[in-house]
Structure formats: structure tokens, C-alpha cells
Amino acid sequence: MHAVHEVSESDDAARLLARAAAGEPAAWRELVDRNASVVWAAARAYSPSAVDAEDVCQVTWLSLAENLGALRDPRALPGWLATTARREAIRLSKARRRESPVGWDTGMLDLPDPGDGPESSALHSVAVSRMWQAFAQLSRRCQQLLRVVAVAPDASYAQVGQALGMPRGSIGPKKGRCLAALRERLATGGNVEEAAG
Structure with missing residues (x-):
């Protein structure tokens, strides 16, 4: 069948x-x-x-x-x-x-402004900056995987695997390690030595 x-x-x-x-x-x-x-x-x-x-x-x-x-x-x-x-x-x-003389496209930092006033805007800016600094310290593979998961949350692991050239069975564990590494970097202010592999 x-x-x-x-x-x-x-x-x-x-x-x-x-x-x-x-x-x-x-x-x-x-x-x-x-x-x-x-x-x-x-x-x-x-x-x-x-x-x-x-x-x-x-x-x-x-x-x-x-x-x-x-x-x-x-x-x-x-x-x-x-x-x-x-x-x-x-x-x-x-x-x-x-x-680009810097080699970094700042377009990925284009996020909507919350518009709740200057204090909220400043706090949001600091949080976004910390998050992107922590994200930039991850391995390239983690960055790619987390981008796919963020922009296509409904994609199946088979689709994510095809998009990234990864075996379907490795996506869940890899995503977990990458998110844990990102959380750790955010918690420690980005002073973690190793990126999730």
C-alpha cells in the first residue's frame, strides 16, 4: 500500500x-x-x-x-x-x-519599534542588541537553523532538513542545543567560550 x-x-x-x-x-x-x-x-x-x-x-x-x-x-x-x-x-x-566594508549586513536587525515611549524603546533596544550579540556568537549552523525555525515555524523537520541539507533526525536535538547555547549566552552576557556545534 x-x-x-x-x-x-x-x-x-x-x-x-x-x-x-x-x-x-x-x-x-x-x-x-x-x-x-x-x-x-x-x-x-x-x-x-x-x-x-x-x-x-x-x-x-x-x-x-x-x-x-x-x-x-x-x-x-x-x-x-x-x-x-x-x-x-x-x-x-x-x-x-x-x-560592505564591515562584512555584516545590519538589515537583520530591522525589527519593529515598540513605540511605547523613550524608556520602553531604550530597554527594547538594549534587549535586542544583547540578543543579536548572543546570536552572533553561535555557530553558523546554529544561526541558520534558528533562522529557519523562526521564519518558518510550521515547516516540518523534513522541510527544514531539505532547506539546510541536514538529516531530519538531527534537527530536533540540534535545535535544542542551539537554543540552550543562546539562552546561556543571554544569561551570562555572552561570555561563553564555545558555540553549540
């Missing part, structure tokens, strides 16, 4: 890709709806700002549109999209570092 379910999913994905390649707008929208969280998670995990992640998503969807007829295994589409988004985000991130 399980093999029959996989065959029907594969046939469904193949038909959907064929319809999208033939220019059917409804099929394209369905492809995007089915895979948007994977693309966004991969783009956000490797992009320092939401604006860059949006650019990565656009390039990824454009790349899919250009390669619809070339995809051999429709079941591999989520992985192909995640890999494409990850590669584009890394390429864009390298380009941004060349543009």
Missing part, C-alpha cells in the same frame, strides 16, 4: 510539473504553494536579511521556471528548490560582503 501511495504522489508531481511547463497558471501557483516554505526557509537560513531572502526566493522561482522541462524526478523538486535557494543565498551573501 505504501508503494502505491508513493507512485501516486510521484505521478501527481509529474503531472503538476508538466502542466506548469505547459504554461498553466493554476499549476504554477500550486507548485509555489506546495514548496514556498522550503524555498523561504532555505533562503532565510543563508541570508542575513529578509530583503536578501526575498531576492533569493525570486531568483529560485525564476530558475525553476527556466528549468521546468529539465527536471527528471518530480519527487526531487523540494530538494532541488532548497539547493537552488541555498546556493543563490550563499552567492548573494558573498557579493554583499564584498560590498
Whole structure:
């Protein structure tokens, strides 16, 4: 019974890709709806700002549109999209570092202002600053994982794994270690020597 379910999913994905390649707008929208969280998670995990992640998503969807007829295994589409988004985000991130003398895109610090007055604003600013300082001390892998979890909280571990190129079974334990490391850095003011691996 399980093999029959996989065959029907594969046939469904193949038909959907064929319809999208033939220019059917409804099929394209369905492809995007089915895979948007994977693309966004991969783009956000490797992009320092939401604006860059949006650019990565656009390039990824454009790349899919250009390669619809070339995809051999429709079941591999989520992985192909995640890999494409990850590669584009890394390429864009390298380009941004060349543009920035500091190498740090402050766009990731663009958070809404609480607007409750100057005292609240100052406290919020200090808390945000401490949180980002602690976050910046985590390993790159932890930063990527926590970004994906933050921007796509409803994504399944399978989708997160595809977005980051991680085994599904390692995501929960890794997320727990990364959050514990972040909490520890916040509690100690960032004086912890090792980042969660």
C-alpha cells in the first residue's frame, strides 16, 4: 500500500510539473504553494536579511521556471528548490560582503519599534542588541537553523532538513542545543567560550 501511495504522489508531481511547463497558471501557483516554505526557509537560513531572502526566493522561482522541462524526478523538486535557494543565498551573501566594508549586513536587525515611549524603546533596544550579540556568537549552523525555525515555524523537520541539507533526525536535538547555547549566552552576557556545534 505504501508503494502505491508513493507512485501516486510521484505521478501527481509529474503531472503538476508538466502542466506548469505547459504554461498553466493554476499549476504554477500550486507548485509555489506546495514548496514556498522550503524555498523561504532555505533562503532565510543563508541570508542575513529578509530583503536578501526575498531576492533569493525570486531568483529560485525564476530558475525553476527556466528549468521546468529539465527536471527528471518530480519527487526531487523540494530538494532541488532548497539547493537552488541555498546556493543563490550563499552567492548573494558573498557579493554583499564584498560590498560592505564591515562584512555584516545590519538589515537583520530591522525589527519593529515598540513605540511605547523613550524608556520602553531604550530597554527594547538594549534587549535586542544583547540578543543579536548572543546570536552572533553561535555557530553558523546554529544561526541558520534558528533562522529557519523562526521564519518558518510550521515547516516540518523534513522541510527544514531539505532547506539546510541536514538529516531530519538531527534537527530536533540540534535545535535544542542551539537554543540552550543562546539562552546561556543571554544569561551570562555572552561570555561563553564555545558555540553549540
